[in-house]
Amino acid sequence: MLDTYRKLETPENIDLDIQVAGPLVRCLAFTIDSLIRTAVQIALLIALALLGKVGMALWLISTFVLEWFYPVLFEVLNNGQTPGKKAMGIAVVNDDSTPVSWSASIVRNFLRIVDFLPIGYIAGLISMILNQDFKRIGDLAAGTIVIFREKQQAAPQWPATDSSPPPVALNLKQQRAILSFVERRNSLTHERQEELANHLQSVFHHQNQEAVDYILRVATWLRGGR
Amino acid sequence: MKQELFESHFRAIWQSFETTLDELEQFRQLRKKANVSGFSDQYRQVCHHLALAQERQYSPYLIDRLNQLALRGHQQLYQSHNNILYNIVHFILVGFPATVRREFTFIWVASLLFFGSLLTMAALTYYNPSLIYSVYPEGAVRDFTEMYDPANKAFMQEQRSAADDFSMFGFYIKNNIGIGFQTFASGFVLGVGALFNLLYNGIVLGAVMGYLTEMGFTDTFFPFVIGHGAFELTGIAIAGAAGLKLGFGLLCPGRLSRKQSLIKAASEAMPLVYGVFFLLLIAAFVEAFWSSSSYLSNTAKYMAGGSFWLLVLSYLSLGYTGLNRGAQRGSE
DSSP, X not given: OOTTEEEEEOTTSOEEEEXXXXXXXXXXXXXXXXXXXXXXXXXXXXXXXXXXXXXXXXXXXXXXXXXXXXXXXXXXXXXXXXHHHHHHTEEEEETTSSBOOHHHHHHHXXXXXXXXXXXTTXXXXXXXXXXXXXXXXXXXXXXXXXXXXXOOOOOOOOOOOOOOOOSSXXXXXXXXXXXXXXXXXXXXXXXXXXXXXXXXXHHHOOOHHHHHHHHHHHHHHHHTOO | OOHHHHHHHHHHHHHHHHHHHHHHTSOTTTSOOOOOTTHHHHHHHHHHHHHHHHHTTOOHHHHHHHHHHHHHXXXXXXXXXXXXXXXXXXXXXXXXHHHHHHTHHHHHHHHHHHHHHHHHHHHHHHXXXXXXXXXXXXXXXXXXXXXXXXXXXXXXXXXXXXXXXXXHHHHHIIIIIHHHHHHHHHTTTTTHHHHHXXXXXXXXXXXXXXXXXHHTOHHHHHHHHHHHHHHHHHHHHHHHHHHHHHHHHHHOOTTSOHHHHHHHHHHHHHHHHHHHHHHHXXXXXXXXXXXXXXXXXXXXXXXXXXXXXXXXHHHHHHTTGGGHHHHHHHHO
């Protein structure tokens, strides 16, 4: 597995795989959020300017709320996702992968001003690079982590072929490799499929397209098709 | 059991579990009440299936899918539900004063730093008014001297409209509460930021106070500041205390790891930050609508201001000692 995967043991005694989000994707999410926030502030400024002094007061208060609580409100009320994070498919959760709590979210977002030091989130970036879970300082203090919330991939197409048992007994790892090949074969070019299938020539005694077809049949058998 | 059989056996459970999850994950305030009967049973089944699928090395897609379902279920099941309104009321009545008393060391240190530097600077500036120019440029000094000059009748007589009051309210909220939050967060830098903010604010306010007293503008200055000062000055001191606690947690972790100590200090300091927000919100309100009011006589402002101080100090030092058990629970 790639090293951004973390195992998380739950009270049900199973290991969940979570994938932590790195600096680049978080940076993009932050940029989107900043743009949204600026746009809202400008829109409010134009709308509230019509109300004169009361409008300006409301604008100052809304600026205050946007500045300090925009991320907090979204993270707590919207499953750990600000609009920017949602667009990038990432989310904030507590270290044990439970939904982020009010106080944790406030800590991590208020400490942004420390992460910002000395300029442009350099402290936060250094902290992320030094930390194996890509935590910025706010995350360290709040005990939170930013993870990918994967979108469900489309179910792979299983070929409608006959099944044939493998010529030799395959252990679990080998079975899994074969199943994995079949599931992701549509994302590979035809030539690459054959190239990969040819690695098994010495075991399966087939070549090129024949080898691919043969592997499909073996996979169908392994999966339990008749 | 072969994978295909496994899938066809349990597909219905996974699908219904996924539907429930989709409902639960909608924006909390907008969604309808989801039907969650049997949620935990289904969750446990999915966990079991994931363990089986991993053990039997079923295909990666299936394992990913079950992992995803279990992870989403985990996040729905292990979340804490709380009644926010009850929490706020409980916090104000019990949690905040209890935390202030629990953290009295930091509160005392921060208060001494802040009020100490304020009074020292006030005394120094009183005897040597030119000190004011070491904290403020000349133009700013002229501005606020003019503003508080009793001879300048505009300050006393000009009626500020309700709209003016409200626009100042907005300004105080953005400015003052922002400073409070910054004081807390900057404490992360080994407490230095909080220390700086406490001393800086103390020195600046003290200089202005000493200077205006020396000028003899007491009748315009003190009635204005005494009211909201009760909330604002204590608020700043407590924000400083929260910041010092954060820095101290990082600096002296004791028997914990530095990271654990930081997390602990941050979560223990949070009630203080909420309290600062609460106090500074009141301060902004009082400053905008009460302190600047020209209807009220100075006597009324002194009386009210004095009782505000008494109220805040007794609230923080005595508040709800009768409910010790509740206080402990609230601070956890």
